[in-house]
Amino acid sequence: EVQLVQSGAEVKKPGxxxxxxxKVSGHTFxxxxxxxxxxxxxxxxxxxxxxxxxxxxxxxxxxFQGRVTITADTSTKTAYMxxxxxxxxDTAVYYCATSQNLSGAFDFWGQGTMVTVSS
Amino acid sequence: xxxxxxxxxxxxxxxxxxVTITCRASQSIGSYLNWxxxxxxxxxxxxxxxxxSLQSGVPSRFSGSGSGTDFTLTISSLQPEDLATYYCQQSYxxxxxxxxxxxxxx
Numbered sequence: 001e002v003q004l005v006q007s008g009a010e011v012k013k014p015g016x017x018x019x020x021x022x023k024v025s026g027h028t029f030x031x032x033x034x035x036x037x038x039x040x041x042x043x044x045x046x047x048x049x050x051x052x053x054x055x056x057x058x059x060x061x062x063x064f065q066g067r068v069t070i071t072a073d074t075s076t077k078t079a080y081m082x083x084x085x086x087x088x089x090d091t092a093v094y095y096c097a098t099s100q101n102l103s104g105a106f107d108f109w110g111q112g113t114m115v116t117v118s119s
Numbered sequence: 120x121x122x123x124x125x126x127x128x129x130x131x132x133x134x135x136x137x138v139t140i141t142c143r144a145s146q147s148i149g150s151y152l153n154w155x156x157x158x159x160x161x162x163x164x165x166x167x168x169x170x171x172s173l174q175s176g177v178p179s180r181f182s183g184s185g186s187g188t189d190f191t192l193t194i195s196s197l198q199p200e201d202l203a204t205y206y207c208q209q210s211y212x213x214x215x216x217x218x219x220x221x222x223x224x225x
Contacts, residue, residue, distance in 0.1 A: 035215070037163075045155075045163065045206055047215040061214040062120075095162055103210045105153035105168035112162050 002026035004110035022096030032098040125218035142207035151211035
């Protein structure tokens with residue numbers, strides 16, 4: 001059974017950096033792209049970016065470019081999303097999700113990590 | 120970016136009803152259209168990929184159709200557990216834009 005288990009909720013001050021993890025079990029880590037998705041409370045879903053764990057290549061949405069870094073540790077089958085210069089608008093639930101190829105659907109999802117940015 | 124527009128944004132229906140949700144892309148995306156179900160407090164779940172392929176384990180009352188710019192998700196006989204918000208998403212290009220969601224109430 002494929003499982004994506006994310007790290008716990010975070011509370012950060014404006015200007016700080018948050019790093020969320022997503023540990024994969026049940027499939028070959030390097031065979032799937034890993035995506036990150038933001039969900040503002042009560043609002044919709046927004047794609048943040050992706051990583052190909054096999055070679056570390058990343059792609060980011062323009063909205064987050066320059067503030068987000070996605071990495072993958074193949075030894076621990078864990079992906080990370082780091083978001084810097086946090087502001088109140090970054091308060092959201094962040095999900096990791098996998099796709100089997102670059103244009104594939106997101107077939108498995110983590111449980112979500114709530115990030116709260118507040119002074 | 121490709122704009123994904125869903126309608127309606129919310130609907131109320133009864134158990135056993137046929138429910139249809141539409142999704143329109145701002146440019147042609149072929150069949151690179153996926154549908155997700157998000158129940159309250161849960162992560163999204165893949166229902167349909169490449170416009171009409173049913174994800175393993177998803178009940179057959181869910182179906183998808185369309186290509187190009189216009190797509191439809193149909194629930195043939197609404198069940199109480201279908202209370203959720205449904206999102207379309209294009210996987211034709213980055214960013215992987217989602218529609219605004221369609222909340223189904225029973």
